[in-house]
Amino acid sequence: MRISSNPSLKSLFTLTVAILVGISCNSVKDPASDEANADPKIAKLKLPADFRAEHLYNPSAEGLGSWVSMTFDDKGRMIVSDQYGSLYRLVLPAIGDTTKPKVEKLDIIDSNSKDTAKPKVSMGYAQGLLYAFNSLYVMVNHSSNDEFKKGSGLYRLQDTNGDDQFDKITLLKALDGEGEHGPHSIVLSPDKKSMYVVAGNFTAIPKMDSYRALPVWQIDNVLPLLRDPNGHDNTVANHGGWIAHIDSTGTNWELVSSGYRNPFDIAFNDAGELFTYDSDMEWDFGTPWYRPTRICHVTSGSEYGWRAGTEKWSPRYPDNLPPLLNIGQGSPTNFIYGGHANFPEKYRKSLFAFDWSFGIIYAIQTQADGASYKANAEEFLSGSPLPLTDGAIGPDGAMYFLTGGRRLESDLYRIYYTGKDAEKGEMVAVEPTADQKLRRQLEEYHGAPKAGAVDFVWPYLKHSDRFIRFAARIALEHQPVAQWQDRVLNEKDPVALTTATLALARQGNAAVKTQALKSLMGVDYTQLTEQQQIDFLRAIELVCARMGEPDAATKAQLAAYLNPQYPAKTNDLNRSLSKLMVYLDAPEAVAKTMALMSVAVDDTTGQKTAMESSDLILRNPQYGMDIANMLSKMPPLQQTYYAIALSAAKNGWTPELRDQYFQWFYKAFSYKGGHSFVGFIDNARKNALNNVPKPDFAHFNAISGDSLVNTSRNNTVQGSVQPKGPGRGWNVEEALAVVEKGEGPRNYEQGKAMFTASLCGACHGMRGEGGTAGPDLTQLGSRFSTKDILEAIIDPGKTISDQYGATEFKLKAGGSVVGRLVKQDSEKYYISQNPFAPQVLKEVLKKDVKNTAVSTVSPMLPGLINRLNEDELRDLIAYLKSGGNAQDTVFVAKK
Numbered sequence: 001m002r003i004s005s006n007p008s009l010k011s012l013f014t015l016t017v018a019i020l021v022g023i024s025c026n027s028v029k030d031p032a033s034d035e036a037n038a039d040p041k042i043a044k045l046k047l048p049a050d051f052r053a054e055h056l057y058n059p060s061a062e063g064l065g066s067w068v069s070m071t072f073d074d075k076g077r078m079i080v081s082d083q084y085g086s087l088y089r090l091v092l093p094a095i096g097d098t099t100k101p102k103v104e105k106l107d108i109i110d111s112n113s114k115d116t117a118k119p120k121v122s123m124g125y126a127q128g129l130l131y132a133f134n135s136l137y138v139m140v141n142h143s144s145n146d147e148f149k150k151g152s153g154l155y156r157l158q159d160t161n162g163d164d165q166f167d168k169i170t171l172l173k174a175l176d177g178e179g180e181h182g183p184h185s186i187v188l189s190p191d192k193k194s195m196y197v198v199a200g201n202f203t204a205i206p207k208m209d210s211y212r213a214l215p216v217w218q219i220d221n222v223l224p225l226l227r228d229p230n231g232h233d234n235t236v237a238n239h240g241g242w243i244a245h246i247d248s249t250g251t252n253w254e255l256v257s258s259g260y261r262n263p264f265d266i267a268f269n270d271a272g273e274l275f276t277y278d279s280d281m282e283w284d285f286g287t288p289w290y291r292p293t294r295i296c297h298v299t300s301g302s303e304y305g306w307r308a309g310t311e312k313w314s315p316r317y318p319d320n321l322p323p324l325l326n327i328g329q330g331s332p333t334n335f336i337y338g339g340h341a342n343f344p345e346k347y348r349k350s351l352f353a354f355d356w357s358f359g360i361i362y363a364i365q366t367q368a369d370g371a372s373y374k375a376n377a378e379e380f381l382s383g384s385p386l387p388l389t390d391g392a393i394g395p396d397g398a399m400y401f402l403t404g405g406r407r408l409e410s411d412l413y414r415i416y417y418t419g420k421d422a423e424k425g426e427m428v429a430v431e432p433t434a435d436q437k438l439r440r441q442l443e444e445y446h447g448a449p450k451a452g453a454v455d456f457v458w459p460y461l462k463h464s465d466r467f468i469r470f471a472a473r474i475a476l477e478h479q480p481v482a483q484w485q486d487r488v489l490n491e492k493d494p495v496a497l498t499t500a501t502l503a504l505a506r507q508g509n510a511a512v513k514t515q516a517l518k519s520l521m522g523v524d525y526t527q528l529t530e531q532q533q534i535d536f537l538r539a540i541e542l543v544c545a546r547m548g549e550p551d552a553a554t555k556a557q558l559a560a561y562l563n564p565q566y567p568a569k570t571n572d573l574n575r576s577l578s579k580l581m582v583y584l585d586a587p588e589a590v591a592k593t594m595a596l597m598s599v600a601v602d603d604t605t606g607q608k609t610a611m612e613s614s615d616l617i618l619r620n621p622q623y624g625m626d627i628a629n630m631l632s633k634m635p636p637l638q639q640t641y642y643a644i645a646l647s648a649a650k651n652g653w654t655p656e657l658r659d660q661y662f663q664w665f666y667k668a669f670s671y672k673g674g675h676s677f678v679g680f681i682d683n684a685r686k687n688a689l690n691n692v693p694k695p696d697f698a699h700f701n702a703i704s705g706d707s708l709v710n711t712s713r714n715n716t717v718q719g720s721v722q723p724k725g726p727g728r729g730w731n732v733e734e735a736l737a738v739v740e741k742g743e744g745p746r747n748y749e750q751g752k753a754m755f756t757a758s759l760c761g762a763c764h765g766m767r768g769e770g771g772t773a774g775p776d777l778t779q780l781g782s783r784f785s786t787k788d789i790l791e792a793i794i795d796p797g798k799t800i801s802d803q804y805g806a807t808e809f810k811l812k813a814g815g816s817v818v819g820r821l822v823k824q825d826s827e828k829y830y831i832s833q834n835p836f837a838p839q840v841l842k843e844v845l846k847k848d849v850k851n852t853a854v855s856t857v858s859p860m861l862p863g864l865i866n867r868l869n870e871d872e873l874r875d876l877i878a879y880l881k882s883g884g885n886a887q888d889t890v891f892v893a894k895k
Helices: 009-020 435-444 453-462 466-477 485-489 494-507 508-521 528-547 552-565 571-583 589-599 613-619 621-632 637-646 656-667 677-689 694-703 706-713 732-740 748-757 786-794 868-881
Strands: 051-057 067-072 078-082 087-091 103-105 126-132 135-140 153-158 168-176 183-188 195-199 241-246 253-260 266-268 274-278 293-298 325-328 333-336 350-355 360-369 372-381 388-393 399-403 411-417 807-811 816-824 829-830 842-844 849-854
Touching: 009 333, 067 399, 078 126, 126 195, 135 183, 153 183, 183 266, 241 274, 253 274, 253 293, 266 333, 274 333, 274 350, 293 350, 293 372, 325 372, 350 372, 350 388, 399 748, 435 453, 435 466, 453 466, 453 494, 466 494, 485 494, 485 508, 494 508, 494 528, 508 528, 528 571, 528 842, 552 571, 571 589, 571 637, 589 637, 589 656, 637 656, 637 677, 656 677, 656 694, 677 694, 694 706, 732 786, 732 868, 748 868, 786 868, 807 829, 816 842
Parallel strands: 067 126, 067 388, 126 183, 333 388
Antiparallel strands: 051 411, 067 078, 078 087, 087 103, 126 135, 135 153, 153 168, 183 195, 195 241, 241 253, 266 274, 274 293, 293 325, 333 350, 350 360, 360 372, 388 399, 399 411, 807 816, 807 849, 816 829, 829 842
């Protein structure tokens, strides 16, 4: 999320006080609901005028787990799943009826099963549910064990004897992936004849029966590859998250789209167009390849460019598609269309995007724009904490949603509209625009060769609409290359040549590499628009990345062709040119890039997100202050990009340029970015040091900040203040009672000291400082209740995020190694075992490993607060809930 200016602490504090006395923006509570809002769970919600909220059920209080998915069956009953447990079926009270739902646990006896041993959970662990075709489809996200023997995959449940109980379980397809980036949701197609499924970037794409998104994934980037230093996204290859189309029996699977990070859900609008809400990678914040959460239009064969580490594609590259809208930081979960809601027309035509991290439901309004859409967003509902998991429009036209996940306290809510302008939720099909019809006509050539396809699609390779050009290229790639290779090499129109060369690089024979590059060098580059130049440079890059490094003569010709165009007038062009010039070993590449690096100024136009800074600060002052603080020390994105590109440069250096370059790294270690920023910078520095003469290594190692690396990576101030005690073996109930009965303002300095003394800061960050072995805790108070926080501290093994959890590597020779997998190559696993020194890696040969399993032991130590007395515990919790903000009202005496 973007902060357009850096307000002073005083003005931020003023805004904080404003919120506390009742000032709000964008959301209005219905005055008529004051009596209902006596329920604190309702009182914390912000809704537009004339919308009412009802708190229907608290499954956690009934011992039924933390619910994360829902669907409605053909009788209007809700079916839900506990993230780590069973399925439940609910008969819901009518709107306004205050009686509790009738809840039934679904103990499913599979009549076809030969296994007589009854597991604790018969069906559940679902992150996606859909009732359709007289069946319940369950997307299990789980590694099989004694409690629940079914592993990740899509299952179909049926009632074969009409007793209103499911008695047949069919595995439609096993899936290789689990956890928060595993297989997710299932939705019904608009014609109600088939289904679509979505999975995150830790889920391998299974063998499909057909492909609209061709399975030819590669990194496709000549920028030096730096994988996430904290080990994220080392599970699958280069395809990212994906979406597939299947029939009701699960017999035919067709890959529709790929290249996402971790989309949890998908939704169709009234024109039958598919959309998703993709997640960001918060550890990348402050890097030039960071991408915020975003709304994407899922078209046939679409690619959205998620790759590991530094290799993510720019949204401006022509071989992937741009998002409709950047939302900002968050954790997307549910995504639904309001077409069936009894809401005003504006909201019936909205996509609703749920953010788990910050408790916001965004209403996304779209407007047809050529072959795709343009979009804007508003905050529809928010609450703090409100960890949103799933939602649906019910048969009664109300919106239902769940909170919970990761074993947090779970709740079921209902939202309905009381105004006079409500319209019955009947979704009427909308006629597509002329460009959308053309795009769909081109998409009919996706999937398999068709007679006449090349002649039909060729004119549209130069169409002015990006989505049409993309659809035409994918259609071309599905045809035999022999039918169109020569046509590419002889094409004279620069736009058609660029688009067709992308297809040839992806599908053609490397033997035509030199011819393809010479065809491109025949274009008058100066006559192209900026976007056409970006596309053109990407075509050159893709030929090199896919077909191999050009010979020396061709590299020299390319360097001479591009040299007059470098530097360019825009940052995006200079990014493409800088990495190409370094890759080509152009004589002036280093000198020109260093000159740019010294004066580079970031252009934030392309980084604009849906929520303005004032909206963020007023909604959540603690979060707004944290973002403002981070961006006040924001790394220079363009300089960072040049530094990464130059880390591969072997030639063209003078002593002066090398000194300037390595001194930049020294300064870079002081910037504030995401958890992985320092690791990325250090790895780029090390790559660059590999290119210096050995006698000069010590000098450049020193001036580039080698002495700062560990300090920057784990910037925890180890204070001398220790707990006074006496401590005790705290349990959750005792600790919660003590914290909640605390009176008066808390002691900020003591809270901060206890954060250090309890070793929290060794693994966790707070306001840009601290360790990286565990999650950053700055927004903890806006996401979790006091009880949730205490449970996580006292019983850290209860819920372990798969981003921070450990893996057990069982060795063939006996014994095992336990730690967090940071990276792997063809021969070795690299494992971080010490949470206080996560950069120290143990190497284990793959040939020595019998198998691997997720460890059930948290890397976080239990009992860390057992040295604290009551006041010290209260101050620590106040410090955590305030996000380390000394100006928080919990530390300020009331006047």
